[in-house]
Amino acid sequence: MSEVIRKGYSEFVRIPIGPIHPALHEPYYFFFELEGEEIKNVWIESGGVHRGMEALALNRNYLQIIPIAERICGICSNSHPLAYTMAVEDAAGIEVPERAQYIRVIAQELERIHSHILWAGLGAHAIGLDTAFCYLWCLREDVLDIWELLFGGRVTHAVNWIGGTKKDIKEEDIPKILKMLKNLRKALPEVVDAFLYDPTIVRRLRAGTLTKKDALRLSALGPTARGSGVKKDVRWGYGPLAYGDLRDDYGYKPIIHQDGDVYAKTYVRLMEIEQSIDIMEKALDDLPSGPYRAIEGKTPKVIATLKKVKGAEGIGRHEAPRGEVIHYVRMEGGEGPYRWRPRAPSLNNNFTLPAMLVGCQVADIPIVVASIDPCFSCTDRMTFIDENHRKFVLSYDELIKISREKTWGDA
């Protein structure tokens, strides 16, 4: 597949990688120009997956878009519906109750913890450290169990509802969350020690530098930007939901690292796990009482309320594990939005890859590509069971019950 060409006095080798390749978790097409083992130039092409979600949303009502938004990404499956509901609330001028804001913060931080652990596992796998991969994914399993306990789904969580949340957090579930957080806090130093102080791993992570200038020029987001010293975190800068209160009360600020390489991004993510544990504990402690939905009533009432809003535009944004998720909604008085435009952070971050990869070795490609945590969707969930040639269709409630029984025994 490689082609050797002569360019002036030097000899370049051109290698295409992707769209389907074991080192990539998404269908991307990279075209590398190499001199020996060193990368001299990179071209990227996207467009391997066309799901037409925005066009699909044109025929759906406001609430039917929430499950579509959840399926944009299997890992950020809370971030997208949250940004969408925030955009609708912004356009319609709906004030979200304080309790719902805190529940959303808890759900969002839970997602950040599981996503960063997942990333650390994949990063370890990319450099051949499969023991850490298995260990980290074992830790993540406990976080998924809490998702299941609180909201019913391990991959798609169905937390958000326009004007609040779909479900409330029960008092009796809080000790289980705190126990999981305590166990995670106990396990974290070992992970931090391995990633940030083991000389073999550190040497592998010292690649793919993105300078602060490039991060700003290319509008990098999330840990990709913060790893290059850019103090940009929607939670503490913009202060959506209850994040503004938590920042003012406890003095949270963005975690940054100046080096800009994979090590710096790893540092930011690992420290953010610890920060998220802290935020969750504080949010659970401060969880206010009261309603968790602004619009009481079921689907028809919510649609009827939103139908009255005409000629309004809104933006919903917050900090997902990979960076800023932003959604735009235009309302024109119909049952659904006139225009819905979601944007995942990976779109901005992918553009920073050429700046990081030039000058690296070929063997560094998997870890450098993985360092921006590019998104991939995996949303398999069983709703239909065929056992011994007999067919069982389980309802939503039954599925959740069986799932909880499996994980929590008599819960």
Next chain:
Amino acid sequence: MKHEKLLEDMKRILGDNFISSYQKGEPEAKQLWMRIKKEGLRDAVKYLTSLGDPQLSFIVAMDLEKITNPIVEGESGKKLMLTYTFTMFHEDLGGEMILNLVVTTPKEDPVIPSISDLCPLAEVYEREAMSIVGVEIPGVEKTGYGKWTPPDFPEDIYPLRLDEKGLPDDMKRRFRWREELEKKKGGDQNE
């Protein structure tokens, strides 16, 4: 306040190209929505560049064909609209804000200037706008990173256009279960 100074400077720089603005969030604006003429777009982004690297969040492309409640007078009918969303003052904890520059263009002259030389990331979103609603942006190639329609997609069709250039019915995929459901619903109604 920061947003007031920003607004004043924008009005001064844009002159007649400034149309209107409104803010969300009191007293300090969280969002600033600014309607400007397309002729002033580059001047506005140049000003943002002078404040530091403009952090472009995204560009939203929209067909205004079926708008019945325009936010600003004349913002409906056979026009296309682009909303450029920038993040400002991100280093200021609690003081970050969004600046939205809204530009419209008639469908018979769908040309909007490119800002990709001022803000490199814009090229991806400009290409998206070209593919999905048919805006013409000189200097931006239709193919490359961020090409949003498949390679064999017809030339003159734009998926999110709401007029005759939108997706024709024969290109929309119909699911068998949906047809069966509709048939069943129809049958129930007849009964």
